[in-house]
Amino acid sequence: xxxxxxxxxxxxxxxxxxxxxxxxxxxxxxxxxxxxxxxxxxxxxxxxxxxxxxxxxxxxxxxxxxxxxxxxxxxxxxxxxxxxxxxxxxxxxxxxxxxxxxxxxxxxxxxxxxxxxxxxxxxxxxxxxxxxxxxxxxxxxxxxxxxxxxxxxxxxxxxxxxxxxxxxxxxxxxxxxxxxxxxxxxxxxxxxxxxxxxxxxxxxxxxxxxxxxxxxxx
Numbered sequence: 001x002x003x004x005x006x007x008x009x010x011x012x013x014x015x016x017x018x019x020x021x022x023x024x025x026x027x028x029x030x031x032x033x034x035x036x037x038x039x040x041x042x043x044x045x046x047x048x049x050x051x052x053x054x055x056x057x058x059x060x061x062x063x064x065x066x067x068x069x070x071x072x073x074x075x076x077x078x079x080x081x082x083x084x085x086x087x088x089x090x091x092x093x094x095x096x097x098x099x100x101x102x103x104x105x106x107x108x109x110x111x112x113x114x115x116x117x118x119x120x121x122x123x124x125x126x127x128x129x130x131x132x133x134x135x136x137x138x139x140x141x142x143x144x145x146x147x148x149x150x151x152x153x154x155x156x157x158x159x160x161x162x163x164x165x166x167x168x169x170x171x172x173x174x175x176x177x178x179x180x181x182x183x184x185x186x187x188x189x190x191x192x193x194x195x196x197x198x199x200x201x202x203x204x205x206x207x208x209x210x211x212x213x214x215x216x217x218x
Contacts, residue, residue, distance in 0.1 A: 074094055
């Protein structure tokens with residue numbers, strides 16, 4: 001289970017004006033909810049948040065949120081960004097409790113070199129990059145490995161082929177394709193080394209000559 005930590009501060013002021021003032025001070029408005037908790041407005045340091053987001057998979061990393069002398073295990077459920085500058089303008093945290101399952105999208109990591117690539121020169125194409133699962137937060141994986149070493153050209157790996165960690169329930173279609181090994185693309189044939197290619201000379205046009213008898217008749 002991947003984890004990270006952040007410090008948050010409760011805030012009482014809400015509204016667009018208060019949010020703009022927070023951002024000017026280098027803070028990001030936030031909210032925490034879940035597990036019978038009333039939604040609580042927060043603020044987090046913008047720089048610390050951006051540094052964490054640069055190194056984690058936000059949707060499947062447990063954030064230990066230090067809040068007023070206590071720590072809450074949370075998941076980031078929504079990140080709002082400025083459409084132009086792309087900086088974070090708001091973030092939602094969901095509090096987690098052991099025993100209460102949550103739905104998350106976990107990254108899929110392809111493992112091994114497919115037989116179709118090793119032997120036939122095929123091309124491995126990853127179709128699905130994340131898998132939707134239901135899991136207890138205590139057992140939540142930060143990624144799931146998918147073994148592709150035995151896949152030959154023209155064949156694929158489906159969700160049903162994935163070996164899942166204990167306690168994980170798949171929510172995606174089990175027939176969905178995760179990865180496929182495609183045939184190599186056709187390339188233009190080139191002469192082998194050392195073989196000289198001689199261009200065929202165009203045939204000379206046939207001359208039609210009149211016989212002596214034909215000329216005398218005229």
